[in-house]
Amino acid sequence: MRTLPFLRLAGAPGEIGEAHGRAAADLIAHNVEVYFRRFADEAELPRVEVLRRAGIYWEAVCRQNPEFAAMVEGIASGARQPLLDVAAVNFRFEFLYGEFSRIGQIELDGAPSPAGECTAFAVLPGASTDGHLRIGQNWDWIPEVAGLLLHVTRPDGLWVLCFTEAGVAGGKIGLNSAGLGLVINGLLSSEDDWSRVGRPFHARTWEVLCSRTLPQAVEAIAGDVRSCSANYLIAQAGAPGAGEALDLETAPRGIYRIEPADGILAHANHFREPDRLGIWQPIVEDRRSTYHRCGRMERLLANARASGGISAETLQHILRDHDEYPDSICRHPHPALPDPERYQTVVSVVMDLHAGRLHVAAGPPCEQPYQEYLL
Numbered sequence: 001m002r003t004l005p006f007l008r009l010a011g012a013p014g015e016i017g018e019a020h021g022r023a024a025a026d027l028i029a030h031n032v033e034v035y036f037r038r039f040a041d042e043a044e045l046p047r048v049e050v051l052r053r054a055g056i057y058w059e060a061v062c063r064q065n066p067e068f069a070a071m072v073e074g075i076a077s078g079a080r081q082p083l084l085d086v087a088a089v090n091f092r093f094e095f096l097y098g099e100f101s102r103i104g105q106i107e108l109d110g111a112p113s114p115a116g117e118c119t120a121f122a123v124l125p126g127a128s129t130d131g132h133l134r135i136g137q138n139w140d141w142i143p144e145v146a147g148l149l150l151h152v153t154r155p156d157g158l159w160v161l162c163f164t165e166a167g168v169a170g171g172k173i174g175l176n177s178a179g180l181g182l183v184i185n186g187l188l189s190s191e192d193d194w195s196r197v198g199r200p201f202h203a204r205t206w207e208v209l210c211s212r213t214l215p216q217a218v219e220a221i222a223g224d225v226r227s228c229s230a231n232y233l234i235a236q237a238g239a240p241g242a243g244e245a246l247d248l249e250t251a252p253r254g255i256y257r258i259e260p261a262d263g264i265l266a267h268a269n270h271f272r273e274p275d276r277l278g279i280w281q282p283i284v285e286d287r288r289s290t291y292h293r294c295g296r297m298e299r300l301l302a303n304a305r306a307s308g309g310i311s312a313e314t315l316q317h318i319l320r321d322h323d324e325y326p327d328s329i330c331r332h333p334h335p336a337l338p339d340p341e342r343y344q345t346v347v348s349v350v351m352d353l354h355a356g357r358l359h360v361a362a363g364p365p366c367e368q369p370y371q372e373y374l375l
Contacts (some may be wrong), residue, residue, distance in 0.1 A: 002362040004163070004347070010153035017071035017169060020150070021078020021086075027146040028079040035089050042340050043099035045308060052327050053095060053194060053308035054088040060197045061091075068141035068203040079167065089167045093201035097186060098194035101282050117343060119293045119329045120183040120233050120267050121315070124247045125354075127263030129309035133243030133333045135235045137183040138319050138365070139163070139173060140331040143344050149360065149373065150174075153185035155262065160209050161247060161358050163347055168299035173349055174358070177375055178212040179237035181353045185269050187229035189279040191252045198227040198252070208234060212268025214244060228250045229279075231267055235354035241339055251277040264301040264310075266293035289327035312359065315350045320366045330366050 007023050007313045009016045016253035021028060039045040045053075069139035094195040128134060137164065145165055152160045152171075157176065162171025175181035181336065182205060217234050229252065235245035247258040247267050254277040269290040274281055300318045304310045318328060326332035333342035348365040353359045356375035361368040 001326050004147050004149040004360065004362045005183040005370065006149045006151070006372070006373070008151045013067045013070035014035050014074040014156060016152060017074020019023065019074075020071070020148075020169075021075040021081075023078075024148055024166045025079040026149070028075065028081060030146050031089055031165055031167045032081060032085050033091050034142065036085075038142065038340070039088075039092075039095060042311055043096050044119070044206075045099065050088050050095060050283050051084050054084045054091060056086045056197060057091045057094065057200060058084065061200060061203060065173060065203045065207070066250070068169055068206060075167055075169060078273065081167075086167055090202050091200050091270045093230070094194045094227045097188060098192050101188045101190065101192035101228070111307055115333060117289060117327075118185045119297055120185055120231075121297055122233055122235050122247075122260060122265040123301065123310045123315070124245060124263040125241045125243050127301075127310055129306045129311045131241040131243055132352050132354040133245070134310075134312065134315060134352050135181050135183050135233060136315055136319065137173065137185075137247065137348075138329060138331065138345040139338045139347045139349070140343050143333070143342070143346060145346060147347055147362070151373075151375070155208065158210060158212065159375050161356070163360065168202055168210060170202065171209055172202060172205040173347070174209050175351050175353055175356065175375070176209055176211075177356065179243075179353050179356075180211055180214070180217060181235050181351050182208045182211075183216070183233045183349070185231035185233075185267055187231050187249065187251075187269060187271060188282055189229040189251045189271070189274070191279050192228040192284055193252065194224060194227055196227040196252060198225050201226075201228065201230055204333070205232075207210045208232065214246070217302070218248065221248055221250060223257050226250055227272075228252065233265065233267055235353060240354070243353065249277075259340060262302070262305065264298065264299035264305060265295050266301060270294070272326060284363055293329050296321065296329060298371045311350065312350055316359065316365060316370055319350070322366065330364050332364060
């Protein structure tokens with residue numbers, strides 16, 4: 001059985017980062033090596049160019065979010081890694097997805113470039129068997145990337161339980177003690193451009209996870225222009241039997257909001273209404289699995305709801321679904337693709353926002369069992 005390293009962190013942002021860096025130093029060194037190789041192989045970015053871009057983003061994020069910058073600096077110090085190497089890993093979303101969009105638009109060598117694939121969901125209390133609000137996802141990405149599970153006690157008293165990549169400050173998927181949770185999907189658009197130097201994706205996800213209300217979380221996502229597109233599914237539990245969820249598809253200069261229908265919401269890696277945002281999608285037209293996975297998730301959730309309600313066990317079963325294998329909800333490496341494009345489900349997560357409970361499988365959930373963690 002594979003497990004994620006679990007770290008309990010507390011203190012000021014720099015102290016949280018320092019402890020993260022010390023505890024996961026070997027995994028951080030591994031991720032730095034993985035990503036610099038990927039920058040070169042997939043995004044055609046040599047090391048000197050990655051470090052140049054990292055320096056530009058570092059100066060910007062120190063102004064945009066000093067707390068996030070302090071965590072990144074602490075991680076680098078604790079792990080004994082060069083600051084800009086760790087910074088580049090934290091800004092890898094902008095560096096990779098910006099290049100995926102560029103390469104996809106010119107169709108380098110006649111084929112679209114790769115992009116990660118994830119399938120996410122929300123189930124409102126009225127659609128669940130126990131009146132609890134649940135969200136979750138399969139996070140499909142580079143199999144070699146090392147992950148961590150963090151329990152963070154913030155100086156303001158908020159607790160956050162989240163998944164992150166070793167070396168990436170804060171978290172990208174998780175929940176907090178205010179009953180708020182986040183899952184995410186990568187998106188690509190014709191407007192993606194790293195040089196816009198907007199507030200980085202990983203800074204935004206941490207700001208969402210540190211929010212106490214949905215409006216505060218929405219502001220963290222929508223408050224300014226973004227460099228690259230992304231999807232954020234956020235939800236918050238209320239009184240027993242109550243809760244809200246919403247999905248924000250974000251292009252660099254626009255946002256499309258999606259509400260649950262009949263108590264369920266699903267999302268994958270394509271924009272539902274790209275024309276409304278004035279963009280086109282340079283890759284997904286040739287990567288059809290995103291449409292299948294999203295539709296399949298919606299159908300499975302709807303069938304479960306109609307059969308008496310959706311339980312945590314049902315959600316885990318859905319996340320193991322192999323329809324259209326290997327490009328299925330439970331994703332596996334595609335043998336016909338070159339090695340750099342053989343993505344798989346790296347982490348599978350189901351979160352109960354009323355109970356403050358997170359179930360996580362450290363790999364494809366058909367192969368790895370779910371383990372329970374509490375706030």
